[in-house]
Amino acid sequence: MQPLVSIITPMYNSEKFILKTINSVVNQTYSNWELLLIDDGSTDNTIKIVEDFKQKYSNITLLQNPTNLGAAQSRNKGILEAKGDYIAFLDADDLWKPNKLDLQxxxxxxxxxxxxxxxxxxxxxxxxxxxxxxxxxxKLTYNKYLKTNYIGNLTGMYNAKTLGKITSPDLRKRQDWLLWLAAIKKSSKPALGIQESLAYYRVRQNSISSNKIELLKYNYLVYKKGLGFSTIKSLYRMFIFLWEHFMVKSKLIVPTEKK
Structure with a gap:
């Protein structure tokens, strides 16, 4: 029997994208999954769209926060409710290719x-x-991953049967980096990267990810608040981060053929 995969998707005013995101899960060639959608106080039609899917699919669950709590707490709520042998993540504006779960x-x-x-x-x-x-x-070891965030959260998956449920600290951004750091540290083995492209990441103009200065602040907080490093050590790690990010990681972004 196929192992169960729990998919965690936090949502906030996601009506523009959530239908296609859910469809990218529904259309997976792998059938044994559950999708946990956590609404973080949406005021648009996000919940209505999800309710329509819930009527058709018994393996889709809607969880709702009483107030807007942020992505970290929303993801953690889904993780704690998850029943899967494996846990994967998909944000409300991203997409998976149909064979993503099967191949992974x-x-x-x-x-x-x-x-x-x-x-x-x-x-x-x-x-x-x-x-x-x-x-x-x-291959990604803990020490290598400490230098910069190499894992696209929409592609990450961990084995909850061997590692247990791993949650993320309550940072507004980059909490996924800390979650994967904790997972790799808990495992006795490095994380492994699948070379084939299995997903689509949506680049949005007004996101924190597009604001480079704001993002640097959250990278610093990963070291200072998330990992508890001293100010001096956090600043030192930031120098390493900048070198790794611009001199190594940036070379992993390559052009593809125009479609």
Whole structure:
């Protein structure tokens, strides 16, 4: 029997994208999954769209926060409710390719790894290709991952049977980096990267990810608040981060053929 995969998707005013995101799960070639959608106080039609899917699919669950709590607490709520052998993440504006779960589960079982991730492609707000591929590095140790965030959260998956449920600290941004750091640290093995592109990451104009200065602040908080490093050590790690990010990681973003 196929292992159960729990998919965690936090949502906030996601009516523009959530239908296609859910469809990218529903259309998976892998059938044994559950989708936990956590609404974080949406005021648009997000919940109505999800309710329509719930009527058709018994393996789709809607959880609702009493107030807006942020992505970290929303993801953690889903993780704690998850029943799966594996836990995966998909944000409310991103998309999976149809064979994503099939290939990733096969890969993890074949290589006996606890944490895996994959390459992915970038699209714009309207879903048009930006003709950029973010390549996954084949092997990722804790020390290497401490230098910069190499895992696209929409591609990450961990084995909850071997590692237990791993949640993320309550940071507004980059909490996924800390979650994967904790998962790799808990495992006795490095995370493994699938070279094939299995997902589409939506680049949005007004997101925190597009604000480089704001993002640097959250990267610093990963070291200072998330990992409890001293101010001096956090600043030192930031120098390493900047070198790794611009001199190494940036080379993993390569052009693809125009479609």
């Amino acid at each position: 589960i096969q890969f993890m079982q074949t290589h006996n790894c606890d944490v895996s991730f994959s390459s992915y492609e970038q699209i714009d707000e309207n879903g048009k290709p930006l003709n950029k591929l973010v390549q996954a590095i084949p």
